[in-house]
Amino acid sequence: MDFNAPAGDNLFDRATVVGKSTPRIDGPLKTTGTAPYAYERHEVASNAAYGWIVGSAIAKGRISAMNVEDARRAPGVIAVLAAPEMEPIGSSNWNYAPLFGGREVAHYHQAVACVVAETFEQARAAAALIRTDYERTSGEFDLAAVAPDAPLAGSQGGAEGGAGDPRTRRGDFESAFASAPVTVDQTYHTPDESHAMMEPHATIAAWEGDQLTLWTSNQMIQWAKTGMGQILGISPENIRVDSPYIGGGFGGKLFIRADAVVAALASRAAKRPVKIALQRPLMFNNTTHRHATIQRIRLGAERDGRITAIAHENWSGNITGTGGEDGTLQTPKLYTAPNRMTANYVAQLDLPEGNAMRAPGEAPGHMALEVAMDELAEALGMDPVELRLRNEPEGRVPGDPDTLISDRHLARCLREGAERFGWSARSPTPGAVREGRWLIGMGVAGGYRAAPARQSAAFVRLGADGRLVVETDMTDIGTGSYTIIAQTAAETMGVPLDRVTVELGDSRYPVSAGSGGQWGAASSTAGVYAACVNLRRAIGEKLGFDGDAATFADGSIRAGGRSFALTDAGRVSADGEMTYGDFKRDYDVGTYAGHFCEVAVDAYTGETYIRRMLAVCDAGRILNPLSARSQVIGAMVMAAGAALTEELAVDTRFGYFVNHDLAGYEVPVHADIPHQEVVFLDTLDPIISPMKAKGVGELGICGPAAAVANAIYNATGVRIREYPLTLDKYL
Ligand code: MOS
Known part of the structure; x- marks a missing residue:
């Protein structure tokens, strides 16, 4: 192992x-509304104008x-930015669709103008006075219609076997x-989905000379800085991004969007700070x-249940015909079979930009696989x-026998889950x-989510009062980063948790892994650990002992036969x-889970109620079981x-998402989920980092939807392969 932090121990x-x-340190601030969201940072720019x-109006x-x-x-109007009067702004590594500028429209609700005024109401009222004429052209909006041609039309396309x-x-x-005696050959559909996070994209932008500051809501501070630099054509050195509290992200805030770009231009x-929140619609x-x-899946098995053949083909579409939602990602990882084929086809569509959302690829991939x-189990x-x-x-x-698995306990997850459930x-x-009018069913699904780790840095400062301050540009998107980072520093330095202050989300701090891909917890704590190990050494040098060997x-x-108070340093x-x-x-x-679900389906109306859900998770060391459970x-x-x-x-016909508000886009409410249990296995991953911990934030969405679908089938005997499983589909 060549981790650059010793620890060795x-x-x-x-x-x-x-x-x-450990309860979240920022919990009281979040629940009392005193943790300001980006739009509420009055203290940083009390003279901000409203954008x-x-x-x-066209796609x-x-x-x-x-x-x-x-x-x-x-x-009250101070400035109006009109896209046709401006050059199209450039793209960044993380944006597929154009964000502002020029006459061309690539998708519905692309930003085409911005009004800046003294008050929010004045900006909104003035915006209603803008009159725009469009020349509409036809576009591709129907995945099912273009999918069959996707391998050829998409950028990844090519003749079979060809480049x-x-x-x-x-x-x-x-x-x-x-030649398999038992086979399944089915096609599944998953719809476009929205992050529907609580805090919308929002930014306050301010310039001082050529220095730009963005107080925004963002998961990846360094990507935001780099992306903004690329888009505006300025050096990232001249950009500061600050995002200490975030009201949810789910992948929608992995990169900057129109709010940040337009706020900077506005x-x-x-010539003064401007704040913009994207309206919910x-x-x-x-x-x-x-x-x-x-997704088309073909499975072939021997009668004893050994799978001999797996094929998983996935079609999706995106505005550039690249990227896409690769539902096949987990398929090489989950189950053995000597003969396999996976393919990810991406078609060009003129819908708004598709991009990462919580377990991109794997979340819908499990809903099919x-x-x-x-x-297959039923056929067998x-x-x-x-x-x-x-x-x-x-x-x-399974799909790549040259690659070792760091640690895997899926079988334990399934066995323990079955027992507990x-x-x-x-x-x-x-x-x-049947219980009266209710048809009852149970379903199970396996789950896999990759557990990547990214380079992550931190700065740790011990004060004369014995208090520790940790600084890193890691973000807390509601996940508990503040708390696990404080726990890591407290543990490594041997101080109580309340003596640690954690400062996050500012690009002036060392560059962290950021929050995405469920890599944040494992990576950022490992970076803080590395900084603390160096602090122990620095203290040792000052007081004359070997910091690595001291307790x-x-x-x-x-240290040796001597003892010190931390404040001696x-x-x-x-x-x-x-x-x-x-x-x-x-x-x-990777991380693994066994997901179980029990549903009740009304025999007359088809209404489905989830009664119980259980997840048994294998994700290495769980740094904070309380916040990890909340993630799952x-x-x-x-x-x-x-x-x-x-x-x-x-x-x-018109190429847009019709239900573009929280009334029309239906997310579950408390009453929809009466009982959930999460169990973490006591596993440790020896490869990922000295923390031996893996993320859980995306594991929890890999599998449960299929467990719900399988429970509904078990309850009713009707197999729906088109999500969401609304009652009209099985009456
Ligand atoms: Mo995640 S979809 O990388 O926030």
Whole structure:
């Protein structure tokens, strides 16, 4: 192992602070509304003017005329930015769709104008005076219509076997499938989905000379800084991004969007700070969403349940014909089979930009694969838990036997889950269990979510009063970063939790992994650990001992035969960074779960109620069981929404998401989810980092939707393969 922090010891295996359920440090601030969201940072810019963004009324075409004169003359108006009067702004590494400027319209609700005024109401009223004429052109809005041509039309397309062929093969899928005694060949549809986070995209922008500051709501501070620099054509050195509290992200805030770009331009034009929040109705079409998918899965098995052939093909579409929602990601990782084929086809669509949303690819991928597994179990006459256990790999990735698995306990998740859930009471016969008007069913799904780690740095400062301050540009998107970082510093330095202050989200702090891809917890705490190890050494140098060999506990230090109070060190500080060596490339580091669900379906109306959900998770060391559980239950709720209610309805004539508000986009409420349980296995991942911890924020959405679907089938005997599973589909 060549982690650049020593540690070598297994400090965390003896931990008393790390691994303990700890209420979130920022919890009281969030729940009392005193943790300001980006739009509420009055203290940073009390003279900020208000910006209001106007979104395009067409999905594709050109602005032929825009009259902004009335808006410019309206009361309180300071500046009006009209896209046709400006050059199209550039793109960044993280944006597919254009964000502002020029006459071309690439998607519905693309920002086309912004009014800046003294008050919010004046900006909104003036925006209503802008008159825009468009020349509409036709576009591609219907995934089902273009999907069949996607392999050729998409950028990844190519003739079979030729350059750019998106198919990945191992063995001979076609022959194995043709000769398999038991087969499943089904196609599943998942819809476009919205993040629907509580805090909308919002930014206050201010210039001082050529220095730009963005107080915004963002998951990845460094990406925001770099992306903004690319888009505005200025040096990232001249940009500061600050995002200490975030009201949810889910991938929609991995990168800057129109609020930040337009606020920066508007602030330059208005010569004072400008604040912009995207109106809720703009959120759904102006920002990013999870792409719809069409997934065909073919499984072939021997009668004993051993899978011999797996093919998983996935179609999605995006505005540039690249990216896409790759539902096949988990398929090489989950179950053994010697003959395999996976393919991800991306078509060009003129809908708003699809991009990362919580477990991109894997979340909808499980909604197909784990239902196909249920269908195979039924075709075999085998219990679906047993079918999965029979296809467990040994030590190597099923679809890539050159790659070792760092640590995997999916079988334990399924066995313990079945035991705890009372799985043995499930009737294998669909539609057989009835309580009055309710049909009762149980479903299971396996879950896999990759557990990447990213380089992460931090700065730690010990004050003369014995208090520690940790600074890193890591973000807390509601996940508990403040708390696990404080726990890590407290544990490593041997001080109580309340002596640690954590400062996050400011690009002036060392560059962290940021919050995304469920890499945040593992990576950022490892970076803080690295900084603390360096601080121990610095203290040792000052007081004359070997910081690596000393014991830091209860505010004191024991080194050799001597002992010190931590305060003997006076003021000391250190930087540290966790980087990752080449050894990790030999390993697949993933998280695993067994998901269980019980539903009741009204036999007359088809209304579905989730009664119980259980997740048994294998994610290495759990740094804070309380906040980790919150991550998993939140993801399970999101999965329940994906299974039963959530869908961006596409108007395939005019090319936009029709239900673009929180009334029309239905997310689950408390009453929809009466009982959830989460169990974490006591596993440790030896590869990911010295923390031996993996993320859980996306694992929780990989599988439960399929468990809901399988439970509905078990309850009713009706198999719906088109999400969301609304009652009209099975009456
Ligand atoms: Mo995640 S979809 O990388 O926030």
